[in-house]
Structures are given as C-alpha cells and as structure tokens.
Amino acid sequence: MPERSILITGCSSGIGYTCAIGMKQRGWRVIATARKPEDIAMLQAHGLEVVHLDYADPSSIAACATEVLNLTDNRLYALFNNGAYGQPGLVEDLNTDTLRKQFEANFFGWHDLTTRLIPTMHSQGCGRIIQCSSVLGIVAIPYRGAYNASKFALEGLTDTMRLELHASGIKVSSIQPGPIRSRFTLHALNALLANVDTKNSRNSALYEERIAELRQIAGQMPAPLESPEQSRQATGGGLRPKYRLGPDAVLECLIHATENAHPKPHYHVTYSTKLAALARRILPDRLQEKIALRSS
Numbered sequence: 001m002p003e004r005s006i007l008i009t010g011c012s013s014g015i016g017y018t019c020a021i022g023m024k025q026r027g028w029r030v031i032a033t034a035r036k037p038e039d040i041a042m043l044q045a046h047g048l049e050v051v052h053l054d055y056a057d058p059s060s061i062a063a064c065a066t067e068v069l070n071l072t073d074n075r076l077y078a079l080f081n082n083g084a085y086g087q088p089g090l091v092e093d094l095n096t097d098t099l100r101k102q103f104e105a106n107f108f109g110w111h112d113l114t115t116r117l118i119p120t121m122h123s124q125g126c127g128r129i130i131q132c133s134s135v136l137g138i139v140a141i142p143y144r145g146a147y148n149a150s151k152f153a154l155e156g157l158t159d160t161m162r163l164e165l166h167a168s169g170i171k172v173s174s175i176q177p178g179p180i181r182s183r184f185t186l187h188a189l190n191a192l193l194a195n196v197d198t199k200n201s202r203n204s205a206l207y208e209e210r211i212a213e214l215r216q217i218a219g220q221m222p223a224p225l226e227s228p229e230q231s232r233q234a235t236g237g238g239l240r241p242k243y244r245l246g247p248d249a250v251l252e253c254l255i256h257a258t259e260n261a262h263p264k265p266h267y268h269v270t271y272s273t274k275l276a277a278l279a280r281r282i283l284p285d286r287l288q289e290k291i292a293l294r295s296s
Helices: 014-025 037-045 056-070 096-122 145-164 184-195 204-220 228-235 250-258 271-282 285-295
Strands: 003-006 028-034 047-050 078-081 127-132 170-177 266-269
Touching: 003 014, 014 028, 014 037, 014 228, 014 271, 028 037, 028 056, 037 047, 056 096, 078 096, 078 250, 096 127, 096 145, 096 170, 127 145, 127 250, 145 170, 170 250, 170 271, 184 204, 228 250, 250 266, 266 271, 271 285
Parallel strands: 003 028, 003 078, 028 047, 078 127, 127 170, 170 266
Antiparallel strands: none
16 A cells, blocks of 8 residues: 555635644645635645645646646545535526536536546555535535536446446545535635626525525634534534534544545435435435425
C-alpha cells in the first residue's frame, strides 16, 4: 500500500474542512482544495497542503490532478470528492444554463477529476474513491430539482464505477448525508437569489416563504469552521436522533471508507437519511410521495 495520502475537495468550510483536519490528525497526508485565495491561505495556516480547484473549470481540474500527482509521486491512495453546492428552485423556473452549472460543479467536474486519478490507482493496484452524495440522491423532494438530479446522477455513476472496478483493488463508496451543519444553506440561498427570477415566477409567494426559511436556517448555523472535536461537542450525545448533525458524522464514515478493508458501498449519515433509505426499500411509491411532500 502506498503512503496514506488523500485528496479532499471543497475544504473551505463544513464537511471538507472538518474531514481534512480530522484525517490529518489520524496521520494521513492530506491535500485539500479550495477556490478562493483567502481560503487557500486559511487552510495552509492550519498546516494543510492546498491545491486550487474549481470543479466548473476544466483547466483547473487538469492542473489540480497534475499537481496532486506530482506532489505524491504518482502514489495518491484516496480521493474524497466533496465540493458542491445546492441550487434551489422549482423545475419550471430553472433555465438550462442554471441546471448545466449545477451539473458542472456537482457531477461533470467530479467525473473529470476522478478519471484523471484512476490510472494512478490502477498502476499501484489499490485506492479508494469516496463520493459525498446526499439523501437527495436517494429520494427527491420538491424545490430541489437541480440538486436532486445531480445527486441521483452521481449515485448511478458511483455504483457503476464500483462494479467496474471490483477486481482492481480500487474501492468505491458513496457517503449520503442528510442535514449537516455547514454553509450549505447560505450558499443555496445565494444561488437561488442569483439564478432564479423568484419575483416574476407564478410561485412568487412560495419563494418568499422559502427565502425566509433559508435565511432563518442560515442564521442559526454555528461558525463554519469546526474541528472534529468542536463538531462532536456541538452535536452532543444522547439517544434521541438529531435532525442536523455536525460534519464529524461524515468524517467517521470517511475514516471507515478509507481505512477499513471492506468499506461499505453506501454510508447513510443522519437519522433522516437512514429513514429515507429504509422507506425507499419498503414503502409503496404513493406513500413515499406523500412523505416527500410533507418534508419539502
């Protein structure tokens, strides 16, 4: 097995940041990515190796892959595709360019980076590919059409990779978080305001309610940079299932997916995701739709 090295994308906050710090604490060589210069500087200040990456820019993806392989002497062991954003909006209000941008950042960019790194994993006879998907890659809910579609596509691609690579020594897993404390809601709100004409939509009243809800949720989120210890402390313990967990819950799955000899195909994170996965298997379609409408 090569050096325990891992490339983690989207590390400026939330899941990516906590996982990068957590894996470094476990002795992994972590190469983190971010888009903005100030985020790159912040991550470097925390002792991480950092590479610029913008999933929506093919030249950035190519440069990132080349730099990472140079840094690791073509011996990268693990990739954790994480950087993404959610584009809210009713399907009828999403123009094709907005939908395309969602797929560039959440799907095509991930595929581009992954396929540039797979040959190295093949040559060394081992590796791990972990995709940070979502509960919305298992079930769909209204008002999240672009994000639902990108994650459903990701799940299909990831499952196919797992089958195709089963004899290669490369293990492929999908982590499917539900609600996690992060900047995700704030970024989704910004994407909605920037890319959807909510005021001129026939659903303008609904958008007013949704925007207010998103602002309230975003305002309740703690500091976006949580170390694993801070995340565990903020989440707390107890037997009662919590609606929104900290990013440390994803870190625990990432540790298992990278270090266990037999990683799971899918990791269900948060109570709501586990219920959604169970409902998908046992409930009739019409009942699933009723639950999805109540959850939206």
